[in-house]
Amino acid sequence: MHRISLLLLASLFLCSGLSAEKKIHPSLVEVEDVPGLPRVLLIGDSISMGYTVPVRKLLKGKANVHRIPANGGPTSRGLSSIDKWLGDGKWDIIHFNWGIHDLKHMEDGKRQVEVEDYEKNLRALVAKLKKTGAKLIWASTTPIPDPPLKPERTFGDETEYNAIAARVMKENNIPVNDLHGSISPRFAELHKPQDLHFTEEGSEFLAGKVAEAISSQL
Numbered sequence: 001m002h003r004i005s006l007l008l009l010a011s012l013f014l015c016s017g018l019s020a021e022k023k024i025h026p027s028l029v030e031v032e033d034v035p036g037l038p039r040v041l042l043i044g045d046s047i048s049m050g051y052t053v054p055v056r057k058l059l060k061g062k063a064n065v066h067r068i069p070a071n072g073g074p075t076s077r078g079l080s081s082i083d084k085w086l087g088d089g090k091w092d093i094i095h096f097n098w099g100i101h102d103l104k105h106m107e108d109g110k111r112q113v114e115v116e117d118y119e120k121n122l123r124a125l126v127a128k129l130k131k132t133g134a135k136l137i138w139a140s141t142t143p144i145p146d147p148p149l150k151p152e153r154t155f156g157d158e159t160e161y162n163a164i165a166a167r168v169m170k171e172n173n174i175p176v177n178d179l180h181g182s183i184s185p186r187f188a189e190l191h192k193p194q195d196l197h198f199t200e201e202g203s204e205f206l207a208g209k210v211a212e213a214i215s216s217q218l
Contacts, residue, residue, distance in 0.1 A: 099141030
């Protein structure tokens with residue numbers, strides 16, 4: 001009886017492990033480099049997680065496309081994690097974005113990262129990224145639909161933060177991949193209802209713009 005209980009526990013443990021593995025988002029699966037190809041790093045939140053896999057497919061044979069092993073969150077998380085995310089390997093191109101999480105309203109009604117801190121954090125992050133010697137590409141923050149949203153939440157104006165980011169990038173001679181401008185005409189069609197995330201077609205549309213921007217720097 002004791003042996004049967006142990007077997008059941010082992011079985012349950014194995015099943016729970018398999019379930020945990022299944023929950024890993026496809027974008028977070030580690031990439032094994034193909035020797036001789038440029039190394040690209042994608043930095044961003046769940047929007048970038050949506051377009052990571054199709055970008056890899058579009059750039060197959062042209063570049064090794066990695067991404068940070070997490071949701072990039074707000075710029076405050078970026079500052080605390082950037083050294084670990086960059087690691088000690090060489091990056092040829094870094095395509096990056098922070099914004100949606102900075103814009104999110106918290107329980108006190110303030111945004112998670114207000115305008116002044118967003119600019120300060122972004123400048124510090126750009127300085128870190130420039131030290132890698134990689135070619136940098138900034139992606140503008142994609143549109144945010146009006147509430148109600150699921151889950152229930154509200155955001156500030158992404159165009160205000162995009163304007164700040166555009167100024168910082170111009171001062172640092174960093175090209176901008178204007179994902180906001182590209183998808184805005186088709187936003188109603190390509191985003192999920194009551195959600196700032198995109199359908200599969202929407203993520204593939206963004207992936208095309210990202211792959212195009214990266215290809216231009218290869």
